[in-house]
Amino acid sequence: MKVLVTVKEVANVADDFEIEGLTIPEQFLEYDLNEWDDYAVEAAVQIAEDRDEDVEVVAVTVGPERSEETVRMALAKGVDRAVRVWDDTLAEAALVGPTAMARVLAAVAEAEDPDLVLSGVQAADDGFGATGVALAEHLEYAWAAVVNDLELDDETASVRRELEGGVEELTSVPLPAVLTIQTGINDPRYASLRGIRQAQRKELDVRTLADLGLDPAVLDDDLTLTGLARPESESDATLFEGSAADTADDLETVLRDAGVSAE
Amino acid sequence: MSDGDVLAVAEHRRGELRPVSYELIAAGRDLAADLGGDLHVAVIGGDVDSFAERVNRAGADVVHTVDEGEEFNHDVYAAATTALFEAVDPSVLLLPNSVNGLDYAPAVATRLSIPLVSDAVDLTVADDLVVTRETYGSKVETTVEATTPAAVTIRDAEWPSVEDPGDATVEPFTVDIDAPSIRSTVRGFEEVGAGDVDIGEAEFIVSVGRGIDEEANLELVEELADALDATLAASRPIVDNGWLPKNRQVGQSGAVVTPKVYLALGISGAVQHVAGMKGAETIIAVNTDPDAPIFDIADYGVVGDLFEVVPELIERFES
Numbered sequence: 001m002k003v004l005v006t007v008k009e010v011a012n013v014a015d016d017f018e019i020e021g022l023t024i025p026e027q028f029l030e031y032d033l034n035e036w037d038d039y040a041v042e043a044a045v046q047i048a049e050d051r052d053e054d055v056e057v058v059a060v061t062v063g064p065e066r067s068e069e070t071v072r073m074a075l076a077k078g079v080d081r082a083v084r085v086w087d088d089t090l091a092e093a094a095l096v097g098p099t100a101m102a103r104v105l106a107a108v109a110e111a112e113d114p115d116l117v118l119s120g121v122q123a124a125d126d127g128f129g130a131t132g133v134a135l136a137e138h139l140e141y142a143w144a145a146v147v148n149d150l151e152l153d154d155e156t157a158s159v160r161r162e163l164e165g166g167v168e169e170l171t172s173v174p175l176p177a178v179l180t181i182q183t184g185i186n187d188p189r190y191a192s193l194r195g196i197r198q199a200q201r202k203e204l205d206v207r208t209l210a211d212l213g214l215d216p217a218v219l220d221d222d223l224t225l226t227g228l229a230r231p232e233s234e235s236d237a238t239l240f241e242g243s244a245a246d247t248a249d250d251l252e253t254v255l256r257d258a259g260v261s262a263e
Numbered sequence: 264m265s266d267g268d269v270l271a272v273a274e275h276r277r278g279e280l281r282p283v284s285y286e287l288i289a290a291g292r293d294l295a296a297d298l299g300g301d302l303h304v305a306v307i308g309g310d311v312d313s314f315a316e317r318v319n320r321a322g323a324d325v326v327h328t329v330d331e332g333e334e335f336n337h338d339v340y341a342a343a344t345t346a347l348f349e350a351v352d353p354s355v356l357l358l359p360n361s362v363n364g365l366d367y368a369p370a371v372a373t374r375l376s377i378p379l380v381s382d383a384v385d386l387t388v389a390d391d392l393v394v395t396r397e398t399y400g401s402k403v404e405t406t407v408e409a410t411t412p413a414a415v416t417i418r419d420a421e422w423p424s425v426e427d428p429g430d431a432t433v434e435p436f437t438v439d440i441d442a443p444s445i446r447s448t449v450r451g452f453e454e455v456g457a458g459d460v461d462i463g464e465a466e467f468i469v470s471v472g473r474g475i476d477e478e479a480n481l482e483l484v485e486e487l488a489d490a491l492d493a494t495l496a497a498s499r500p501i502v503d504n505g506w507l508p509k510n511r512q513v514g515q516s517g518a519v520v521t522p523k524v525y526l527a528l529g530i531s532g533a534v535q536h537v538a539g540m541k542g543a544e545t546i547i548a549v550n551t552d553p554d555a556p557i558f559d560i561a562d563y564g565v566v567g568d569l570f571e572v573v574p575e576l577i578e579r580f581e582s
């Protein structure tokens with residue numbers, strides 16, 4: 001069995017970030033493995049550990065050289081090898097929408113031919129929440145989105161989909177399938193020192209769009225990034241300033257006025 | 264060529280239309296007016312006739328009923344929506360950015376080879392369709408232009424709910440769905456998250472988020488909740504980590520709470536969290552980041568470190 005996990009290095013903006021044109025300068029960005037993908041990696045590694053047969057876990061990412069740090073973390077946690085897709089066309093794209101990104105990932109998936117693909121529900125930075133299901137459609141695989149419980153046999157994935165309001169949907173899909181993994185589905189491990197050492201020796205292939213047989217035009221998804229701004233504050237909050245003691249005094253007044261500790 | 268029409272697909276679950284259905288009509292009729300076309304609304308599955316009556320609200324020109332199945336099944340929805348799109352030929356396909364919306368919208372856009380922009384909070388028409396969305400944990404507002412036809416999913420509660428009755432014509436729509444294309448089987452539903460407390464009933468809530476950093480620090484906020492005689496609740500990561508049980512989670516996938524006071528400690532205010540607590544009478548936030556979106560909905564705030572403010576508060580309320 002082969003499991004493919006899609007991972008993304010996401011950017012968080014620092015507390016005092018600035019925007020220049022259509023970008024946020026590098027010094028205001030902090031990079032990390034996408035939270036949702038961390039759970040997807042754990043789910044994949046657990047499948048490899050729990051099943052009797054041999055399971056190969058392959059990670060795929062689309063990102064610059066810097067993102068290898070993130071990919072190595074996935075390798076350190078038990079992923080067997082990784083593929084990183086990057087070239088000038090990708091580097092120059094201001095925005096790659098979810099269906100175009102899925103097309104790129106699909107090219108890797110077609111070459112790998114996995115039984116199961118695990119993606120995160122969404123990426124913390126762009127937040128499209130759409131790449132996994134678009135990938136399934138490109139591959140003509142079955143799929144399930146927002147999965148917080150997973151049982152696997154040779155032919156079927158039996159999952160729970162986490163709907164709104166504390167309701168879960170119990171669904172089965174035949175393999176091969178793409179599942180988008182929700183946080184909380186498991187308890188992601190920390191990489192061990194041994195794992196980190198081993199990760200340095202694991203295979204991490206770099207591929208260009210051309211290597212994957214893709215025309216640069218696959219990135220033309222009819223979407224154009226036209227604006228990046230700090231949202232105008234809608235806040236009409238009364239902000240208390242001063243020392244912790246001063247602000248606690250102010251909060252005490254608000255809380256008592258609202259009836260806290262009234263007796 | 265598309266002629267400015269908009270096609271919106273309503274959402275229902277277990278016999279009830281979900282509120283976003285009426286918000287889709289608001290978003291759709293504005294767009295259709297700007298584009299000079301009609302608003303088509305579709306209801307797929309369930310009691311389609313009664314759903315059709317209910318979504319027949321001001322602004323809808325045609326309601327299409329697709330009598331296929333009872334509950335949401337993404338294979339049925341994807342097939343029906345694709346067929347409707349081909350029949351109506353709209354400029355914009357509007358779907359909800361719900362858990363189920365995200366379970367079929369990307370497949371439909373891919374199948375139709377049209378661009379998809381998810382989680383829209385605003386939509387306008389210039390030469391192209393201009394979509395505003397939030398990125399980087401709502402700290403950045405991003406504008407994306409899509410050529411039409413395009414698919415867009417809209418965020419919950421960003422558009423008003425259309426309440427006035429409409430005079431749309433209702434048209435049954437038949438789709439040929441071949442059995443093998445239905446690959447997913449929905450086996451049922453389960454309510455989760457019940458337990459010792461019902462935070463939905465609480466009068467005062469102290470809620471803790473990832474700013475608490477470590478499980479051991481939870482003691483501090485428990486102490487505060489005790490001193491205030493308040494119920495302890497949390498954002499999702501605290502529950503995902505197993506630090507508090509699921510029934511303490513506030514938000515889209517947890518509980519909806521409406522207390523007199525909601526004190527948010529180290530919570531950024533992600534949209535899925537806010538969905539569960541925006542109805543609180545008084546919202547107070549303590550957060551080190553002045554740009555945290557929680558301050559947008561707070562009535563009172565302290566830009567500061569919860570580890571400094573909370574002990575001071577405990578002191579003032581300890582009996």
Ligand SMILES: Cc1cc2nc3c(=O)[nH]c(=O)nc-3n(C[C@H](O)[C@H](O)[C@H](O)COP(=O)(O)OP(=O)(O)OC[C@H]3O[C@@H](n4cnc5c(N)ncnc54)[C@H](O)[C@@H]3O)c2cc1C
Pocket residue numbers: 121122146362400471472473474475497498499500501512513514515516517518528529530531532533534535536539549550551552555567568569570
């Ligand atoms: C389908 C789906 C459903 C979801 N459902 C829910 C849901 O039901 N409920 C929910 O909560 N989330 C839900 N989420 C997750 C949501 O998107 C956010 O990831 C989550 O709400 C973030 O929690 P947080 O605010 O505690 O953490 P973060 O966003 O990490 O914020 C932590 C905050 O703490 C502040 N902070 C750090 N240190 C301190 C300090 N010492 N003092 C004061 N402040 C500090 C930081 O400035 C930051 O603003 C869902 C997501 C998806 C995709």
